[in-house]
Amino acid sequence: MTRLYSILPLLLASTACEQSPSNKPAPISAAEVTTPIIDPNSSSTSLLDVDQKSMSDKIDGFTQTPPVDNSIITIQEYAIDKPATWFWVPPKSLIVSANYVVPSVGKNESALFSATFFNEGEGGHFTENIERWKSMFRNNEGAPIKPEIVVIEVNGHDAVVAEFHGEYMGAGAAWHLKDHALLVAEVREPTGNFYFKVIGPRETLNAHKEAFLQAVKSMRKLN
Template identity: 30%
Template sequence: MIALILLSVGAAGFNLGCKADEFADAPSVKAPPSDSKAGPLAPGQGLPPNHPPIGDAQSDRVGIPSAGSAAGAPDRDPANYGKSGPILWQAPSGWLAVAPGNEMRLGQYNVPGPDGEEPGELTIFYFGPGGGGGVDANLERWAAQLSGGEPAKRDTRTVNAMVVHTVDASGKFDAGMAMGGGAPKDNQRVLGAIAETSAGLYFFKLVGPIATLEQNEEAFEQFVASFRAGG
């Protein structure tokens, strides 16, 4: 009976690990350093040797912490976006804060476009100190998700004493496993920003039709310009 229960738990963990997410093709994601104080058992602790990991019940992928799981991470309540944590920000008035689409995301905004055009979507990710891969690897990965457009533009700036890296790319968007593995879309654009905070990297990625992002280009710049260190 015990063996059957363990097999069932292992199978459930395997199914969690098969779900697609935006960071499915990201560089290795490293969990935040463990606290020296004893705490709750980590997923998989206490299982027999070589037992399949059961994963974090709050995460969409085995072995990857859910967004905001690290100490000091901001509130995932849409009403509180940008109001707490290591980085603060002010979203443009036209952007609608909504609940994150999955546990990998720390935050999410719907970004309106011109009449008759699909809206864009800005997603926010945070995986703790050292998590989510490096700056260059992620900016290159985002740019590589688009093809057939102008060469991607990258920039590094200092915003309120915080280093921020940005990328601007357009073309046919094909994120592979990201966004649920949907079909590639023509005439898309990505505006991305990675902020270096005292608690690690924060990832901001706006994706949508070229017309929608063109209308929101100045708003995105104002959004990035609002970044500042929090508590």
């Protein structure tokens, strides 16, 4: 079982919960990141299936070098503004273009942000992916959850954001995590589809939801 939140293959209500002074995201070091996540190199079905024949195309975008400009998150020829408290960690999968630790709130563990890119025709349709992500959660009574879906404007056109919360079961994992959440934004551009995700304790995601939305909305093409 993977215990580092610096690995994710992964794979929202439009308003964020207000933070009280006691719930302000606390600084955190990489050594403190302990929330389990899905191993992108495992045999389990990932949140976004990738055709193996296209993996070589992703090698150029894979790096373990910290970004030169710490104020933005770059993916392909695009960038989004980086929330001030998030910090970079090296991605452990060719599928993931960028990983950032999202600091914990209170006694909760940290969350993880990931950015992925798929060429047109890869990664599946968003509605199909929603069903896959939905299957990874259940409510406290063990019943299926109903994701919240909103449309936002990104780079001059519509993008879709989905929020899932409940008991996180992973992709067929034996371990479950209560009160967890997943935020996913899909942005379609002429070059392909971009997915921005944050997964972690629900309280942590609630505290960072507005920062996540503002970051996604800031997406623009680099000159």
